[in-house]
Amino acid sequence: MPSRPHTLDAIDARILLELAAHPRATTVAIADQAGVARNTAHARLARLEESGALASFERRVDPQALGYPLTAFVTAQVTQRKLDEVAATLEAVPEVLQVYGISGPSDLLIHVVAESAEDLYRIAGQILAIPGVERTNTALVMRRLVDYRIAPLLRRAAGTPERPARQPYRPT
Amino acid sequence: MPSRPHTLDAIDARILLELAAHPRATTVAIADQAGVARNTAHARLARLEESGALASFERRVDPQALGYPLTAFVTAQVTQRKLDEVAATLEAVPEVLQVYGISGPSDLLIHVVAESAEDLYRIAGQILAIPGVERTNTALVMRRLVDYRIAPLLRRAAGTPERPARQPYRPT
DNA sequence: AGCTGGGGTGCGCAGAATGCTCAATAGACT
DNA sequence: AGTCTATTGAGCATTCTGCGCACCCCAGCT
Structure with a gap:
């Protein structure tokens, strides 16, 4: 439940980078790593969640560790009207991890x-048997050349403090 | 660093389901939720990591929150010999989150x-400009019909204790 | 039957983290 | 000048962590 579309700033990015590392x-x-007070990190983490x-x-969770070593991407052409029904049926298949509606020849x-x-x-047969699915095409994943990573984008966000770094509160 | 390909059992699955929820x-x-002792959960968590x-x-980390609202899948045909070089070049592009080597007409x-x-x-132009990339096809993600979920598979793993549930140690 | 090793459990302890409140402050906005 | 929000440091009661240890169950082996 995304309560409000929250945009991350440099501090958030630093926190997430640290979390990615540890x-x-x-x-x-x-x-400590992000260079902010504990209270701030606490508040940020709560807000991120x-x-x-x-x-x-x-x-x-890595499906491989669960005993599913094979990954594939199936593209499907669907009777347009039935897109939502097909998606609902797909959702009932445990081995279906994700479904995107895309532009182009495939839906x-x-x-x-x-x-x-x-x-x-x-499973491929199961998908093809869904009413509304006209054609499918299965592409087996043979190698993971780049594994999901978002660190480069985080570093970009962390590197440019759009605000010139607030002065810390220093009571004496 | 996957030290050893570890297969998850029912207890692991229950722990992961609980983590997914909270x-x-x-x-x-x-x-508590998984129904095991704290020490066990502790050991399992350490082993999972x-x-x-x-x-x-x-x-x-959701790219949308980072300020990248658009998602697309680009398929590319590549001169076979140059697959690894192309992948290495793609890795240098921050906006590239993942790259799979797949079977079928696209590589x-x-x-x-x-x-x-x-x-x-x-970005699409940048990909097409990589030496070795012959053709590309961009499919824009318009809807997320099923968001990444693995809970159904976890529940399947958690539900069938292949061993008939060990008797707990009850001192006195 | 007897032995052994791995994994689960309960218990306990010292140190650390958590979750929370509060007052003070700097910066942004009106 | 006044207001609002985000951050900070401090403090405090509670809880959690990380670890060791002894014990027990089960499976496999001799």
């Missing part, structure tokens, strides 16, 4: 995993 | 984000 880091350690800037934890990009080649064949 | 939950809370069963934290599936339509146009 996922189990404590709040104090993160605050709250605002929906952080996607579900599920994204961190859907479906991210699936499978235990084996036969398993993948079965 | 990402900031403490170890004790997780242990260590074994590489958990993907990078970066996956949880690469490239996941990119952009700030705007012009930005996307620029």
